[in-house]
Amino acid sequence: MKYKNVIATGLIAATLFGATNPTHAQTKHFNDVPQGHWSEESIYYLADKDVINGYGNGNFGFGDKVTRGQVSAIISKYYGLQDDNYYGKNFSDIKGHMFESNIKAVVHAGFMSGDNTDKFRPDDTLTRYEMAVILQKAFGLEVKGNMPFSDIPRGHWATDYIRALYSNGITSGVGQNQYGGQYSVTREQFAKFMYNSIFIHGKEDKSSELINLAKSLGFVDRDVEYGTLGYNLHGNKADAMSDIITIFPYGDGGGYWNTIISIKSRESAINEPLKALFNQLLPTKGAYLYSIVNNPNLPKTRQTFELDGREVQVDNTYKLSVSFGKVKK
Numbered sequence: 384m385k386y387k388n389v390i391a392t393g394l395i396a397a398t399l400f401g402a403t404n405p406t407h408a409q410t411k412h413f414n415d416v417p418q419g420h421w422s423e424e425s426i427y428y429l430a431d432k433d434v435i436n437g438y439g440n441g442n443f444g445f446g447d448k449v450t451r452g453q454v455s456a457i458i459s460k461y462y463g464l465q466d467d468n469y470y471g472k473n474f475s476d477i478k479g480h481m482f483e484s485n486i487k488a489v490v491h492a493g494f495m496s497g498d499n500t501d502k503f504r505p506d507d508t509l510t511r512y513e514m515a516v517i518l519q520k521a522f523g524l525e526v527k528g529n530m531p532f533s534d535i536p537r538g539h540w541a542t543d544y545i546r547a548l549y550s551n552g553i554t555s556g557v558g559q560n561q562y563g564g565q566y567s568v569t570r571e572q573f574a575k576f577m578y579n580s581i582f583i584h585g586k587e588d589k590s591s592e593l594i595n596l597a598k599s600l601g602f603v604d605r606d607v608e609y610g611t612l613g614y615n616l617h618g619n620k621a622d623a624m625s626d627i628i629t630i631f632p633y634g635d636g637g638g639y640w641n642t643i644i645s646i647k648s649r650e651s652a653i654n655e656p657l658k659a660l661f662n663q664l665l666p667t668k669g670a671y672l673y674s675i676v677n678n679p680n681l682p683k684t685r686q687t688f689e690l691d692g693r694e695v696q697v698d699n700t701y702k703l704s705v706s707f708g709k710v711k712k
Contacts, residue, residue: 661705
């Protein structure tokens with residue numbers, strides 16, 4: 384699932400993005416975001432999550448074109464991706480770039496790629512073609528129907544990605560049955576498109592967030608249909624039998640449990656992945672849950688806890704597993 388223009392100005396390239404420290408009430412204000420604009424809610428939602436910030440002078444950069452480097456930062460911060468010294472692809476134009484680590488993280492996660500040479504082009508502006516690919520990959524959007532656009536060349540590399548965006552109601556094109564894939568995307572437009580992707584079902588889909596965090600930690604796909612992921616000490620070439628952690632991000636398939644994590648080993652290698660997963664699922668009680676699970680004298684029984692507004696069951700009767708109920712409103 385994969386990636387593409389005019390060089391950004393120095394001001395745009397110097398855009399600052401915050402660290403991930405999610406909040407939910409609007410705490411920021413930008414002088415240049417018009418009140419009541421169709422992108423206002425999207426901008427402030429992402430800003431309050433510290434996923435996207437302005438230029439540091441009180442302005443968001445409303446109307447400015449967004450760069451590929453900036454988008455790599457937005458996506459990686461939203462999912463909490465880390466580059467983990469990943470060097471699977473050596474781009475000649477990112478060393479020392481302010482978004483170098485973000486670029487490595489999103490490339491590692493499979494959300495973005497470079498061109499057909501050795502370049503990522505971090506300062507090129509994002510096109511609507513590229514936007515479709517990135518959002519489809521980042522949010523796992525399915526194609527649910529056809530599209531009416533007449534300006535997409537037959538066999539174009541972005542066709543199915545655009546179809547996914549359109550059939551999920553994320554974009555309707557630029558008018559007159561035109562998608563306008565060659566046009567650049569502005570900062571407020573990207574905020575709106577991303578917001579639409581996040582809330583595609585009317586509420587934020589946390590399962591994709593968990594899946595992408597897991598992949599950044601080294602988990603690999605085991606069953607794509609059910610979203611099952613496995614973690615082992617031998618990389619993605621090892622089979623599922625060697626997995627020491629298995630994640631079922633959709634739990635029991637729509638039943639009571641929202642997410643299930645099966646732990647098959649007490650090796651120290653599970654410690655950091657488990658901490659990260661628990662902190663993602665339980666914003667304030669992740670460390671507490673880890674202390675329970677990591678107890679060498681954990682009783683061979685089933686225990687239920689109420690943590691961060693959701694029921695959590697630690698089952699050590701046979702094989703250790705942790706099940707997370709839906710977040711209560």
